[in-house]
Amino acid sequence: MSETLAHRAVCASYADVTEVRASDPAAIDRAWATRIARPTVRGNGRLMIVAADHPARGALSVGDRPTAMNSRTDLLDRLRTALRNPGVDGVLATADILDDLVLLGALDDKVVISSMNRGGLAGASFELDDRMTGYSAAGTAKAGMNGGKMLCRIDLDDPGTLSTLTACAEAVDSLAAAGLMAMVEPFLSRRVDGKVKNDLSADAVIKSIHISQGLGSTSAYTWMKLPVVDEMERVMDATTLPTLLLGGDPQTAPEETFASWAKALALPSVRGLIVGRTLLYPRDEDVAAAVDTAVSLVH
Template structure:
């Protein structure tokens, strides 16, 4: 069990402990050690997206989330984590980020279910903060709705973030979707053609794509999606539905497509139906490490 009493005490009495922990953290020489990446995603709460499998408050308990993250990060083959500052700093203070890849979540302004959900303003990390903390990159959500004027602001901000991260030689993880509001609810078009179009738009953001990676949903025709770019991609899990074995099978097929380098999955692994986080993570690691990297 993580030492939450220590965590609370440091938070209240020694705010400088966060910078000290970041400075002392054991870092990797390289982001990828074998051409693959297995990352755990934990930036959902900062956008107000707390639901898992119909439980609207599954991720509301921060102590439970941290316990699950610590378990996941300790499993062999897990490379690191994506999170907002509050989550990553908790993990730093708990000593869970040594030797791990850390990706800071950058735009959490489009709160889940809000009238301004598609206005994905940058309210989290910026490139300077990622570099200052010694982290490996920043992730940005880029939802593209042709009918929503807020989209162009998101695109402009994301392009600037890509450039700023590249200036610091940090990865820019771009998560694009073609989105549309129907009956007041935002939904993403997960057809292969729509995802491929979002890839084409996202890959062109910024003045360089040298440090750009893509974070993409798993669709039935991943070959069409990955034919749209030469950039490396990680697969996301989304809000899990259906039987885990079916999900793992889809991930396994997608991981064999050229250009796909691994997984960045959160809720499906941190909140499995049987509650066994370690087993769920181990299954995902086996898929990532067992899939052949296409030349």
Template sequence: MVSAALERRRRLWLPEGQNNLMIIAADHPARGALRAGDRRMAMADRRDLIGRLRIALERPGVDGILGTADIIEDLLLLGALEDKIVLGSMNRGGLAGTVFEIDDRFTSYTAESIVRMGLDAGKMLLRIDPKDPATVRTLESCARAVDELAAAGLPAVVEPFLSHRVEGHVRNDLSPEAMIRAISVASGLGGTSAYTWLKVPVVAEMERVMRASTLPALLLGGEVPERPEETFECWQEALALPTVRGLVVGRSLLYPADDDVLTAVDTAVGLLSKGN
């Protein structure tokens, strides 16, 4: 598998003249998060998921994928990752719905394995729960990963949230003030931010929120929207902000309400040309 990975045709993270990235996200299953919209087990059919990913990756303007080793290696063996950016998802230990969800241990890729497999970047989730002491372990692990990826000259994509429990379930606070605080913490992780990117949701007052950091940021897609047109409009507005450099979207494009993956992906790609 390592030899196949190293033989893959790689491309630059951001080639000269390209301002934005379009990345397809597929790391949800490793956290036990299989829901897409009203389909509770949508991502449980691996062959179906891989098929949808192949459709998305073949569309013009799609730059790459974010995933865990199992998904990346399936696509690698199918030849679907040639000339694509591949981001390895690193901390998947905070399984959805568990009492230890905030303890997001690095149970998937490490910086060392990302380098060994010839991947192009690492992504980590950072949920900050002020009432859960497990938060500090995740903070420390993310800071170490930022340093290790930077030492290898690879981008570290950090996805920060301020989180809390509601009736036993972890919920992310998507208010502008909470996102500003989360972005501020994420931006300061590690001994250098030279290779750090952010992965953030589109929330209210995005212009004010994105002023919390000068780091480049990618927008995440989140849940499958009930009104996709409104979601696309919000993405387009956020893409016009100076530090926003593209999209990392999974379920919204892979499992749209009408199940038309091709059209959903093409619509999202079209927003990038209208953004920065």
């Protein structure tokens, strides 16, 4: 596949990407139109997805490194390393990143999921009014992607939550009308000392599932993206929707993280992992090894 990807790439370097963007921006649409797509589910029905939509929300930190994701070319290097692993089924990202990757020939035969609402900027007073400032359902469909993902943080004390819920409900309907996956990532959230914190207790995650899985006028195309927390058996009993586990920002030793994923992956409605910083920015900087471990858990 690597030879095929290299042959199909519009650009061979990051300098080429910038040149094409400046001189022939229509090349991006052509690259999407000729990309080799794939169905969302195939083989054993499980998915290993890498995520890279944090920068568009101003979230550039990884663990105790506040500027870890500052470099776009470094992030692209890490993503391309991950996507070269045949066990990595696809990627979730915003348009700036996905357009770079399609020009570089890295998205053939991969599941591609768009990131839709990036308006809730990290640390902003309006963080929980998370409107759709990324991909639209129409843009997702035009590019031949598999679906779109929306973050749905719910703070009962913040009126901005209502705008987020409304936007997510509309996105669920628009994606479903196009026959595309609508992936919802819910949290019960609250402000602590002015900062938004997600409640990762089992009961809070369960409540967020029930609120978010009812969004829209159909659930036929809705999937969940959920954090791995204590009592995952009880958490997953809250839904019949196919679910991908969220990796999140690494806070524990890699061995503990991988062990918690392995246990949760054994639950019937869990269909795989969708992981970003834990795999792309491992403590030992060995991206390929971290990806290999995650792939072995899923496939």
